[in-house]
Amino acid sequence: xxxxxxxxxxxxxxxxxxxxxxxxxxxxxxxxxxxxxxxxxxxxxxxxxxxxxxxxxxxxxxxxxxxxxxxxxxxxxxxxxxxxxxxxxxxxxxxxxxxxxxxxxxxxxxxxxxxxxxxxxxxxxxxxxxxxxxxxxxxxxxxxxxxxxxxxxxxxxxxxxxxxxxxxxxxxxxxxxxxxxxxxxxxxxxxxxxxxxxxxxxxxxxxxxxxxxxxxxxxxxxxxxxxxxxxxxxxxxxxxxxxxxxxxxxxxxxxxxxxxxxxxxxxxxxxxxxxxxxxxxxxxxxxxxxxxxxxxxxxxxxxxxxx
Amino acid sequence: xxxxxxxxxxxxxxxxxxxxxxxxxxxxxxxxxxxxxxxxxxxxxxxxxxxxxxxxxxxxxxxxxxxxxxxxxxxxxxxxxxxxxxxxxxxxxxxxxxxxxxxxxxxxxxxxxxxxxxxxxxxxxxxxxxxxxxxxxxxxxxxxxxxxxxxxxxxxxxxxxxxxxxxxxxxxxxxxxxxxxxxxxxxxxxxxxxxxxxxxxxxxxxxxxxxxxxxxxxxxxxxxxxxxxxxxxxxxxxxxxxxxxxxxxxxxxxxxxxxxxxxxxxxxxxxxxxx
Numbered sequence: 001x002x003x004x005x006x007x008x009x010x011x012x013x014x015x016x017x018x019x020x021x022x023x024x025x026x027x028x029x030x031x032x033x034x035x036x037x038x039x040x041x042x043x044x045x046x047x048x049x050x051x052x053x054x055x056x057x058x059x060x061x062x063x064x065x066x067x068x069x070x071x072x073x074x075x076x077x078x079x080x081x082x083x084x085x086x087x088x089x090x091x092x093x094x095x096x097x098x099x100x101x102x103x104x105x106x107x108x109x110x111x112x113x114x115x116x117x118x119x120x121x122x123x124x125x126x127x128x129x130x131x132x133x134x135x136x137x138x139x140x141x142x143x144x145x146x147x148x149x150x151x152x153x154x155x156x157x158x159x160x161x162x163x164x165x166x167x168x169x170x171x172x173x174x175x176x177x178x179x180x181x182x183x184x185x186x187x188x189x190x191x192x193x194x195x196x197x198x199x200x201x202x203x204x205x206x207x208x209x210x211x212x213x214x215x216x217x218x219x220x221x222x223x224x225x226x227x228x229x230x231x232x233x234x235x236x237x238x239x240x241x242x243x244x245x246x247x248x249x250x251x252x253x254x255x256x257x258x259x260x261x262x263x264x265x266x267x268x269x270x271x272x273x274x275x276x277x278x279x280x281x282x283x284x285x286x287x288x289x290x291x292x293x294x295x296x297x298x299x300x301x302x303x304x305x306x307x
Numbered sequence: 308x309x310x311x312x313x314x315x316x317x318x319x320x321x322x323x324x325x326x327x328x329x330x331x332x333x334x335x336x337x338x339x340x341x342x343x344x345x346x347x348x349x350x351x352x353x354x355x356x357x358x359x360x361x362x363x364x365x366x367x368x369x370x371x372x373x374x375x376x377x378x379x380x381x382x383x384x385x386x387x388x389x390x391x392x393x394x395x396x397x398x399x400x401x402x403x404x405x406x407x408x409x410x411x412x413x414x415x416x417x418x419x420x421x422x423x424x425x426x427x428x429x430x431x432x433x434x435x436x437x438x439x440x441x442x443x444x445x446x447x448x449x450x451x452x453x454x455x456x457x458x459x460x461x462x463x464x465x466x467x468x469x470x471x472x473x474x475x476x477x478x479x480x481x482x483x484x485x486x487x488x489x490x491x492x493x494x495x496x497x498x499x500x501x502x503x504x505x506x507x508x509x510x511x512x513x514x515x516x517x518x519x520x521x522x523x524x525x526x527x528x529x530x531x532x533x534x535x536x537x538x539x540x541x542x543x544x545x546x547x548x549x550x551x552x553x554x555x556x557x558x559x560x561x562x563x564x565x566x567x568x569x570x571x572x573x574x575x576x577x578x579x580x581x582x
Binding site: 022023024026027028030031033034035037038039041042043044045046048049052059105108109111113114115116118119121122123124125126127128129130131132133135136137138139140141143146148180184185188189192234237241243244247248262265266269270275278279282283285286289290293294 | 326484531
């Protein structure tokens, strides 16, 4: 209560100010840091990036306008085409597999048996660890000469593989690492959602003679639909923006077989210093990503309106 | 059914135990190989269970100048970012939840909208801003853009909206200022939300790779993820040292997670309920 004493002394003066200005000065003081940082370093850059995408800039010397040239160039850039292809292969495999595995594991983990807490923890830990750690760890595990996987293959009398060093395999190995690193996230999201599925619904279906599989298919999974949509969008956003894992494993190699879109933007902007061109590619990608997020928001609104 | 009768434990263990081990095994291998000598690792095929333990890898990592420095840098960035998020997100969240001012809804929606802006379109201008502020290649460039996050503002606003307003009103009538109410009445009640925010901010800050990679180029200013990937590129024959560095980078997050699992899980699932 001592803390309130100084406030009491200044109370009359504060009341007068409040009568004149309302709570505006306080409110602005409270939100100022958030407004400066979030709007200043997000909203302003969004506009800035758009302007930059119509210019030629190397980040250092003064830029000059090039009109739509950056956007025209990106349509005909074969390296970008390859990056888009790699990104789509990653997305198409990673997203459904991570969600299916996440759902399956969540259903298996949603029971009260001994050690269940330990199982959940072990499955989640890869997700909380830095992607850099995941990438470096698996670079070692899949190392052609010293890696434990090739060592095991050899012991089993099987041919050793190139893995991250093989242009035909590297992208798929990265998908495998990404799955290991993120299934835990899908699991905890589904586990949390499973607690909200009304027990009465499942019991009613069981009373009506539904088998366990039928309850799962016709009651549980439909009840999880909003979460599945959320994960679908979330995982797709992650997949389309893949960068860290590529950087920590292959850096786009071998033979550029793992250059994905954001990695390509990074190369263009910060290695080749084609900032205007990079901004144009980033803008096109961003529109797709924002569109996806918007769809998710629309779906959520619709879902609330039509329960 | 017959299987269940014959087993002294739930048959689910037969599926779950191997899967859980599969998720944990790479970490076990990381720790084991950090304790091998390069000779043990360079043997082809490598031994899975080494006959003797070696600390050379850890000595390289902990005795060198690089990793301790990177660890310190990561810690500074994470601690400052967590504290500033706790303060600034609370303040903004509280203002949007409780104070009446013109433009409140519009500004809040604008902040919320930034959640769906992907980093790739803001990174180039942010890089230029950091350069103009003379923050490039300093820890400041890693801290300033993350001082306050839109998700944190959203999280705190939601939490304050759900607090009963009566206690705050009583304190106001007693002459307490808005800041006093936030500090002495609302914040103590907001501990769960603050813990969630702290866990999430720490996790994101500690693990961040992309932005530091762009804005930092001096070795001594690296954070652990950047340092680690650079170290691996330069020492790819010294796998025990690389794995020791890897374990060192993972350790704080894993320890924090094991100690406060509930909070971490709450912060991860909170992302699913946003919007």
